[in-house]
Amino acid sequence: MTMTLAAVTLLLLVATLLPLWRHPHWLVRGMDFPRLLLAVAAVLLLLAQCTLLPLAAPLSWGLLAATAACLLWQFWWIAPYTPLWRKEVKSSCNDDPSVRLGIMTANVLATNRNAQPLLQLVQAYQPDVLVTLESDQWWQDQLDVLEPVMPHSLKCPLDNFYGMHVYSRLPMDDTSIEYLVEDSIPSMHAVVTLRSGDKVRLHFLHPAPPSPTENPESAERDAELVMVARSVVDSRLPVVVTGDLNDVAWSATTRLFRAISGLLDPRVGRGMFNTFHADYSFLRWPLDHLFHSEHFTLRTLRRLPPIGSDHFALFTELVFTPARGADQEGLDATREDHALARSITDAKQVSAADVPMPGEHAL
Structure with missing residues (x-):
């Protein structure tokens, strides 16, 4: 024994x-x-x-x-x-809809052919922005029913499990669809205007995971996360980065992303919000993420009911309160963090300059 x-x-x-x-x-x-x-x-x-x-x-x-x-x-x-930790993002009870930004992030699973559960969640939660991952042309045809109430959109239907769509109630400008590291893996970038008139820089990501069936190494995923982190750190606009990052919240790579970008994680001090795998309760971890700058506090963070995918959707409602959030602090990047970030992007020959900066040039 x-x-x-x-x-x-x-x-x-x-x-x-x-x-x-x-x-x-x-x-x-x-x-x-x-x-x-x-x-x-x-x-x-x-x-x-x-x-x-x-x-x-x-x-x-x-x-x-x-x-x-x-x-x-x-x-x-x-x-x-876990709730044992101090909350990184302050809670907010602000009822002013003009400064709220609700984002629903949903990896729909490309082979899932039942859009009704997701559409019902959109109806129930009324997000300002919906981003879907793994959405192909069939999913686009189903989601286009949202256009009367969410008329602003970005669409990239693909059959390789990396299609992506964004539907928004709020005006989106300076939009672009980019292939930052891999030719088949898109990302989306935009600036959205809140009802208050304030502008927010948005980045939607879905890098490929390290796995024996896709990328044998994490180099591509890590490079995409790091180059976006380095791009947003000096943003003059409020920033939100969201998507299925194919990395867990507690990994060294996600920690590096948070440290380099300076963005906050509203899960810290609240819970794990495990979104994958929806079918196996004993085998779940947080793959779907939302990070934001200190300009926001948190009104709602919720893992939503099943939608027929292997992921649960995530609903996050932020409140634009820059004065109240000014003293919120995330992770500080060390000299070693910066050196590691440079080595990751250099290995894939990419840089922060390759990432769009929506809304920044108008300032």
């Missing part, structure tokens, strides 16, 4: 330490995802060790120490996404 527990402890230790290696291979980066599961496994393993190991033996204490260290390390990464 001791050798069996030692083998399990070794596996846990390898899974915990592997992400410390900055190699972009999908197997290495994939270990960022199951941190919550690994933390639960560490708790169960500790219980088994305390019950079954001869505690008088030095090896037993070594195994207990290794497992406890793994648990603490995993908890350090996931703790910000």
Whole structure:
């Protein structure tokens, strides 16, 4: 029994330490995802060790120490996404619709052929902006029914699971569809005008994940996130970045994005809001994200009911309150963060200058 527990402890230790290696291979980066599961496994393993190991033996204490260290390390990464942490974004009860911005982010699953659940959510929540990922021409035909109430749109129907659509009640200007890193992976960029007249810079992203069936490395995904982060850090306009980033909230790459961009994560101190996989409650993590500048506080953040996809939709309602949000702080980028960000974009020969800056040139 001791050798069996030692083998399990070794596996846990390898899974915990592997992400410390900055190699972009999908197997290495994939270990960022199951941190919550690994933390639960560490708790169960500790219980088994305390019950079954001869505690008088030095090896037993070594195994207990290794497992406890793994648990603490995993908890350090996931703790910000629990109510135990201080909220990064202030809550708001502002009822003034002129300064609110409601965004619904939905990966619809390209093979899903039932649009009614999503359309019903749009009717129920009345988002100002709807962004869909994996939406092809069939989905565009279904979503065009929204045009009478959401007349402003960006459309990029694709059959490769990377189509993207944006429908907006609010005016969108300076719009563009770009292929920042990969020729088949679009992103969308626009400036939206709130009912108050204030303008907000929006970026919608869906980079490809590191996986054996798509990109064997995370280099493309990481480069897209980093170049957008470097683009928005000095924005003169309020900024929102949202989409299915194919990365978990607690990964080193997402942490780097937050540090370099200076954007805030409204989930911090509130919860994980796991949006994938909708069909397996024991295997879920936060893949769909929304980050914003300090100009906003938070009115609503909600994972929505199923829509027939492998993702849940996410609804976020922000309130434009720059005076109240001025003292909100996210992560600070270190010299090492900046050096790592440069190396990531240099490896793919891309830069922040390749990212559109909607609305900035008019200032």
